[in-house]
Amino acid sequence: xxxxxxxxxxxxxxxxxxxxxxxxxxxxxxxxxxxxxxxxxxxxxxxxxxxxxxxxxxxxxxxxxxxxxxxxxxxxxxxxxxxxxxxxxxxxxxxxxxxxxxxxxxxxxxxxxxxxxxxxxxxxxxxxxxxxxxxxxxxxxxxxxxxxxxxxxxxxxxxxxxxxxxxxxxxxxxxxxxxxxxxxxxxx
Ligand SMILES: Nc1nc2c([nH]c(=O)n2[C@@H]2O[C@H](COP(=O)(O)OP(=O)(O)OP(=O)(O)O)[C@@H](O)[C@H]2O)c(=O)[nH]1
Ligand SMILES: [Mg+2]
Numbered sequence: 001x002x003x004x005x006x007x008x009x010x011x012x013x014x015x016x017x018x019x020x021x022x023x024x025x026x027x028x029x030x031x032x033x034x035x036x037x038x039x040x041x042x043x044x045x046x047x048x049x050x051x052x053x054x055x056x057x058x059x060x061x062x063x064x065x066x067x068x069x070x071x072x073x074x075x076x077x078x079x080x081x082x083x084x085x086x087x088x089x090x091x092x093x094x095x096x097x098x099x100x101x102x103x104x105x106x107x108x109x110x111x112x113x114x115x116x117x118x119x120x121x122x123x124x125x126x127x128x129x130x131x132x133x134x135x136x137x138x139x140x141x142x143x144x145x146x147x148x149x150x151x152x153x154x155x156x157x158x159x160x161x162x163x164x165x166x167x168x169x170x171x172x173x174x175x176x177x178x179x180x181x182x183x184x185x186x187x188x
Contacts, residue, residue, distance in 0.1 A: 044121040044128055052121065053129040056095045057086030057168070058103060058111060058136040059176065066153035067176065070106065073149050077125055082163045084133065085151075095132060103139070108146040113137035115185045117175050122167050131167050133175075135185050 039047075060068045070085050072078050085106045089098040096114055103111045114134040121130045145151040161172040175181050 039123055039128055041121075044123065047121070047128060049130075053124075053127060054089040054095065054098075055087065055129050055131040056089055056098045056102065057084040057131065057133050058099050058114070059084055059117065059133060059171075059182075060111070060136045060139055062153055064153070064155075066155050067159070068107070068143055069152055069154050069159075070145070071150040073147070078165045081165055083165065083168060088129075095134070099134060099136070103136075104146075106145075106147055106149075107143040107151050109139045109141040109143050111136045111139045115188060117182070117185060118171050120167055120170070133168075133171050135182060137186065 044052075058068075062068070068085065069082050072081050072083055074080065085103055086099065087102045087106070089095060090101075093101070099111060099114060103109050114136055117133045117135050119130060119132040121128060143151050156176060159172055159176065161169045161177075164172060
């Protein structure tokens with residue numbers, strides 16, 4: 001469990017998810033994004049909250065239980081990999097405001113009613129960041145690739161988590177493929 005973010009560690013303790021912890025811990029090594037400079041988990045954790053970039057991403061399901069996924073464009077970090085829509089929180093914004101803006105900019109829908117699922121600090125290739133994933137309970141409009149990227153609804157059992165960035169792989173393996181926890185968040 002060493003090296004896991006505190007929140008995740010708490011969730012795994014005494015839970016049915018604890019079996020996936022070993023593979024998750026191994027995965028955690030891969031969370032380094034070609035880091036520049038590489039920071040240890042402890043160094044990442046010691047960066048004050050207001051000095052690290054925040055990234056927010058949203059997980060949305062449609063009425064058929066499919067999840068909204070977008071493909072990153074060429075020429076950006078993790079080009080062509082799949083991702084959940086979202087992006088960097090700007091200085092004046094709350095996480096909710098950033099999610100609203102990012103979903104309008106990237107997939108052309110208005111989102112509301114956010115529940116935190118999971119967060120972690122990551123060694124990005126240009127700077128460290130803290131990524132927060134939210135379950136989005138309501139949305140208005142039809143999603144499309146508003147920045148010219150592919151956007152599609154995926155059946156949960158068709159998700160290949162290897163096609164997502166490392167932090168997102170952890171989210172998928174531990175919170176989306178094992179949907180009991182998500183159902184629990186939904187009801188809150
Ligand atoms: N949107 C999104 N970003 C992710 C995910 N997982 C993950 O590690 N990231 C990382 O989060 C960082 C910021 O996301 P982003 O590139 O979407 O930021 P952005 O929309 O503000 O882009 P911009 O800087 O081109 O305006 C990137 O380093 C990206 O690789 C994910 O599932 N979705
Ligand atoms: Mg983005």
